[in-house]
Amino acid sequence: MNVRLTAPGEAPAMPAARTVATSNAAVEFGRVTKSFGDVTAIEDVSLRVPAGEFTVLIGPSGCGKSTLLSLAAGLEAPTEGFVTAHGREVTGPSRDTALIFQQHNLFPWMTTEANVAYGLRSRGMARREALARARELLAKVGLSDFAKKPPTALSGGMRQRVALVRAFATEPTLLLMDEPFGALDHQTRKIMQAYLLSTWRDSGATVVMVTHDLDEALMLADRLVLFTGQPGRIAETLDIAAPRPRSRDDPGLREIGTRLERHLAAAAEAAEFTEAERARLASR
């Protein structure tokens, strides 16, 4: 069990200029601030996501975690600072980046196989070839029987699995996930986590995942980034070197868990209540 802790003050200094990263960072945020009108979603965030690693962003809702993913995906541009992917500045959606949301967002007007083939078709693959490849990928996850069916014929877990297959179909080097299993029940969620880990290991892709679920974060992450709001800032970065598969009973993990739990509770409380309300709550 190797836990390295970095306090916010000791965070590695980011270069202020838009220099090309010299390290093997898959994504790099350099002093990024993003505002929507008057609202500052994230402020002065610097983060390096090493290639091939599984990074989990955790924090209370509304702390700008999803905004960070949108920036990495090139769907939004930073107000200040820079975002690079594989050393190049992100200016728009990239072919190497895939996105997954809490809602599976499969297109209901297409069959399951057409959904999986979508990214391949967008990259110019011929229809027949793309559909054949999609069926192959669906077969790998045991969903052959559903290839010709619409997504509405699938269960919640199956849909999210298809969404994963669709995202991985184009062999992205960077996978951005925004609470991908948030809508699933506990059991399905655990199965999906295991499935994600094995897919990730086989693909060698870099994963950045946003979650509310501390347990999920501890089970999956190589590196845990703790956010506080609002505006969103990085409070803490943790490396978790525990080997996988991990057990929920691992004393090291439980120790981190307990500490982070307290931290998250405080952050959530800060987001929900005003100073005066908190004082009143504390006095009871």
Next chain:
Amino acid sequence: MTAQAATTHAPPADAAPEAATPPPPRRAAAAPSLSRRLVRRFGTPLSFVFAWAVLLGLWELGAAAGWFSDRILPPPSQTIPFLLAGEATVGFGTQRTGLLEAIGVTLVRISVGLVLGLVAAIGVAFLILQVKLLRALVLPIVQSIAPISPVAWVPFAIAIVGIGDPAAIFVVFMAIFGSMCCAAVAAFDSVPQEYRKVARSLGAGTAEMWRTVLLPAAAPSLMTMVRMSFFAAWMAVLAGEMAGINSGLGYLIIMGQQMYNMKLVMVGIIAIGVVGFALDRLLLLAQRRIVWWEDAQ
């Protein structure tokens, strides 16, 4: 499903006939009695026929009893033979036009106007969505055109293109374009952001985004919009035909009024009701086929 937020409800006009096609009985359910099954299978069409039979019977009775003048409200026993004898015509000699011809003329006007309106509405909605400046410049104009009564365009239409088909098509177009365009913009606007994000991150360009995401996602709302617009077009063309475009079904009715031939008026009304109802059923069928995924959930 987020996509369902975009669906609008069917117009109240088809609330009753909607149930005319009952869902297939579930196998798992216990077999209901024969009478129940008959009601379930034919209940709505039967009550449909029954309700009309009662109304027409009372009508006939009222005319026979002298409750109202059969010259003003001709009972079915006068109207139906008149219709079947093919006497529902206006004009003389080569100018003479019959009921079927009038229906045909009116239908062509509606179809052309509707298709042109739909294409233009989607086209303008596309531009409004693509170009921010146009949303600021064009959308307010479209929104102010939408509530103008179609009949108000008739003098203008006649002045520009004269009486006849082009004027009628113009009136239909003006009747539906504004509201269709507003509805189309709203339909495209309400396509969930996540669909767009997913498509963009999977590499879709603008054209592909429209073809594979925005159009299908908005299709349920667009289809409902077409059905509503069909009613608006149907009313607009009849009003236009009554107000100076001297041909078609509306003209037939207005001639009935001028000749004090209420049977002719009645036949015109029946034609409007039957054809309008039938076409709406057809559009509903088309809607179910085109947006097949909507019923599934």
